[in-house]
Each structure stands twice: as C-alpha cells, then as structure tokens.
Amino acid sequence: xxxxAFKFLAAALAVAAPxxxxxxxxxxxxxxxxxxxxxxxxxxxxxxxLHQFVGGNMxxxxxxxxxxxxGSEATCTTCTFSEDFSNYWTAVLFFRARNGSFHRVPxxxxxxxxxxxxxxxxxxxxxxxxxxxxxxxxxxxxMIVGNPFYxxxxxxxxxxxxxxxxxxxxxxxxGETADMPKQPCPxxxxxxxxxxxxxxxxxxxxxxxxSHVAYPSSGTFESGGPCPASHPVKIPQLFLETIWDTRxxxxxxxxxxxxxxxxVWSYGDYTGYGTHADYVFGWKGDSLQRAMDANCDISCSQxxxxxxxxxxxxxxxxxxxxxxxxxxxxxPGAMQITGxxxxxxxxxxxxxxxxxGATPTTPGGCQSAKWQQCGGNGFTGCKTxxxxxxxxxxxxxxSQCQ
Ligand SMILES: *[C@@H]1O[C@H](CO)[C@@H](O)[C@H](O)[C@H]1NC(C)=O
Ligand SMILES: *[C@@H]1O[C@H](CO)[C@@H](O)[C@H](O)[C@H]1NC(C)=O
Numbered sequence: 048x049x050x051x052a053f054k055f056l057a058a059a060l061a062v063a064a065p066x067x068x069x070x071x072x073x074x075x076x077x078x079x080x081x082x083x084x085x086x087x088x089x090x091x092x093x094x095x096x097l098h099q100f101v102g103g104n105m106x107x108x109x110x111x112x113x114x115x116x117x118g119s120e121a122t123c124t125t126c127t128f129s130e131d132f133s134n135y136w137t138a139v140l141f142f143r144a145r146n147g148s149f150h151r152v153p154x155x156x157x158x159x160x161x162x163x164x165x166x167x168x169x170x171x172x173x174x175x176x177x178x179x180x181x182x183x184x185x186x187x188x189x190m191i192v193g194n195p196f197y198x199x200x201x202x203x204x205x206x207x208x209x210x211x212x213x214x215x216x217x218x219x220x221x222g223e224t225a226d227m228p229k230q231p232c233p234x235x236x237x238x239x240x241x242x243x244x245x246x247x248x249x250x251x252x253x254x255x256x257x258s259h260v261a262y263p264s265s266g267t268f269e270s271g272g273p274c275p276a277s278h279p280v281k282i283p284q285l286f287l288e289t290i291w292d293t294r295x296x297x298x299x300x301x302x303x304x305x306x307x308x309x310x311v312w313s314y315g316d317y318t319g320y321g322t323h324a325d326y327v328f329g330w331k332g333d334s335l336q337r338a339m340d341a342n343c344d345i346s347c348s349q350x351x352x353x354x355x356x357x358x359x360x361x362x363x364x365x366x367x368x369x370x371x372x373x374x375x376x377x378x379p380g381a382m383q384i385t386g387x388x389x390x391x392x393x394x395x396x397x398x399x400x401x402x403x404g405a406t407p408t409t410p411g412g413c414q415s416a417k418w419q420q421c422g423g424n425g426f427t428g429c430k431t432x433x434x435x436x437x438x439x440x441x442x443x444x445x446s447q448c449q
Pocket of ligand 1 (some may be wrong): 104105106107108109
C-alpha cells in the first residue's frame with residue numbers, strides 16, 4: 048500500500064541520518080480511552096490522568112509479567128501486525144474554552160491508515176540506521192519515556208525526540224518542537240514520541256520505568272551512535288505518532304485572550320514539556336525479533352497481519368466510568384493544571400479558571416479525595432493524609448486519600 052509514500056515519509060523522518068535501512072510502520076486503532084495506568088499504578092482502579100490506549104486486549108488494571116504472558120494470552124489486538132499484543136499509551140489532549148470548560152480533542156488516522164477506529168496511533172520499530180543487529184524487547188519488558196511533571200524546556204531536554212508537529216497538511220514532517228505549537232495548526236497536531244534505544248541488558252523494568260534504558264552516549268540513534276557502557280544493548284527504536292484533530296478548535300476568537308494556545312494535556316499541562324508515553328511489550332513469541340532480524344521494511348512476510356478494519360474490531364469498554372466527552376467542567380480525575388497557563392480571559396469569563404495558579408495540594412499533603420499531584424519522581428512529601436481520611440494509594444508520583 049503506497050509503499051513509495053511510506054518510503055518518502057521514512058526518508059523525511061531520517062533527517063540528517065545516513066539512511067534508514069528498514070522499519071516497521073503500522074496502524075493501531077484505539078483500544079480504549081480511560082483513566083487507568085497499569086504500569087505506574089498497577090492495581091489502582093483509577094489513575095490520576097486520562098490515557099488513550101492501543102494494542103492488545105490484555106490491557107488491565109494489573110499486568111503483572113510474572114502472572115501473564117501477554118503474547119500468548121491476549122486474544123485480539125488493534126494493531127495491523129496481529130502478533131503484536133503490546134500496549135502503547137499516551138495522555139489525552141483537551142481544548143479549553145474561554146469559559147473554562149474542557150473538550151476532548153479527537154484523534155484521526157495517519158496517512159494510509161484510514162478507518163483506524165478513533166485514529167489510534169502509528170507505531171514504528173526501526174532496527175537501526177546502519178544495519179547493526181538489534182535485540183528485540185523481551186517478554187515482560189516495559190518502559191516509559193517523558194515525565195508528566197516537566198514544564199520547562201530545560202527539564203524536557205533530559206529526554207530527546209519527544210516533539211510536536213504543527214500539521215499544515217497530513218504529510219507535514221518538519222518543524223518539530225518540544226513544546227506545543229503556539230498557532231492554530233490547519234490539519235491538527237501530531238505528537239511524536241521516540242523511546243531510548245539502549246538497554247542495560249538485564250532489567251525488564253525499573254523503579255521509575257525509565258532508567259533501564261538510555262540514549263546513545265554520543266551522536267544519535269539515527270547517526271549510529273554507540274550505546275553507553277551502562278546500557279550496552281541496542282534495542283529497536285520504538286516511535287509513536289498520534290494525530291490530534293484540533294481543526295474544530297482552531298478559531299482564534301475562541302482562544303485565550305492573552306494570545307496563548309488553548310490546548311491542555313490530561314495531566315494538567317499547557318506547555319507540552321510533560322509529554323510522555325508508556326509501553327508494555329506483548330509481541331507473541333519471538334515474532335518481533337524475527338521481524339528485526341529480517342530487516343522488514345513496512346510490510347513483513349515474517350509476521351502475521353490483519354486489516355485495519357479487523358484491528359478496529361478489537362476494543363475494550365471503559366473500566367473507569369466517567370464522562371470524557373462533551374463539555375466538561377474539569378479534566379477527568381479533577382486533574383489540576385500546573386505550570387504556565389493562559390491568563391484569565393478579559394472577556395468576563397474565567398479563562399484560566401480553576402487551574403489558574405491553584406495550588407494542587409493543600410499544605411500538609413493529600414487532604415482531598417482527589418488524586419494529588421505530589422511533585423515528581425522521587426517526591427517524598429504528601430505521604431500523610433488529613434485526619435479522618437486514609438491513604439488508599441501512593442507512590443512516588445501521586446497519592447490518594449479518602
Ligand atoms: C482484568 O482483571 C480482572 C480482575 O483482576 C479480571 O476479572 C478480568 O478478567 C481481567 N480482564 C482482562 C481483559 O484480562
Ligand atoms: C463554554 O464554552 C463552549 C465553547 O464556546 C460552549 O460550547 C459551552 O457550552 C460553554 N459552557 C458553559 C458551561 O458555558
């Protein structure tokens with residue numbers, strides 16, 4: 048299907064790279080949009096912020112690799128490579144109107160992937176740009192890239208290649224920025240997430256779900272840069288694209304009166320510097336390794352595949368019952384907005400509204416029944432609940448008192 052168009056895109060993506068030998072590029076329809084996070088909050092019946100999930104139907108509130116072999120237990124996947132039962136997820140984009148109400152921004156399919164239910168994502172696995180052998184992810188592997196607490200360019204620079212493309216049309220692949228586009232994007236906003244490409248070779252996961260992987264020690268993945276001694280094993284570059292269809296929110300008369308942009312992520316971020324994505328590996332058997340070894344390019348005779356419409360039939364119902372569509376008075380989970388945000392609108396409406404500079408936690412820690420955004424990775428406060436409440440869930444990122 049339009050192989051030359053894909054080749055063109057692949058070349059466009061490989062800016063400043065020697066050459067891309069081969070890559071898997073495929074569509075995964077939406078599986079479910081809900082406020083769960085089996086990686087950061089295993090066992091918690093709700094997570095603090097809303098996610099959009101694609102991939103296999105083993106997605107659940109716990110996905111303990113010791114108890115489940117995802118690749119053999121899952122029965123369907125939204126991805127067109129039908130042995131890929133992995134789950135991939137990101138946060139969800141919302142438009143915020145001048146009156147303070149929020150509306151979820153729909154997703155649309157990428158070029159060539161028409162019919163992908165609710166847009167879903169485009170997934171890439173690139174073995175290498177210089178024909179070296181890569182070690183595919185192993186059973187039980189999971190990782191996160193990005194950090195929902197980052198709100199500055201300096202913080203975001205700790206990660207590489209987490210960007211946004213302001214789509215002039217669906218084939219725009221230039222002008223990636225680390226923060227949200229400042230002007231209306233005629234064809235939507237594409238969120239691009241490239242994961243690190245070096246692994247420590249031992250750990251399937253780590254406490255922060257990130258430190259078992261790393262970036263090349265010099266150069267880049269695309270330039271064939273070497274992996275650091277601490278993380279010597281080259282793994283495929285996993286790359287996710289999600290297209291947020293902002294078109295019906297592009298009227299500047301509806302944008303904040305201070306001239307800033309109106310889109311806010313489900314984790315309470317207008318800047319985009321907190322962009323992040325999660326991956327739970329679930330390829331059946333050694334199928335991914337076989338595809339990497341064969342240097343499959345777009346299509347792959349070594350892999351079983353299904354049509355986009357078959358993939359779109361795989362779906363899950365929301366386990367967290369709450370409204371996520373229509374105009375909402377707050378972000379799902381009552382997620383508070385932190386960091387830079389629009390000034391209150393000057394036309395008499397609330398604009399910045401409840402998020403406008405509000406302190407997410409009352410002094411002394413988690414004193415509300417809502418999820419509290421307690422700081423960030425390694426945060427040690429907010430571990431005690433107000434009298435009369437008990438802590439139902441806590442980790443280094445969040446806690447919840449009821
Ligand atoms: C999810 O987990 C629950 C309980 O832990 C179980 O009853 C349910 O069958 C699981 N769903 C899937 C799709 O595995
Ligand atoms: C807020 O503004 C949006 C967009 O103009 C409108 O559709 C919605 O009804 C308004 N909500 C309230 C509560 O006024």
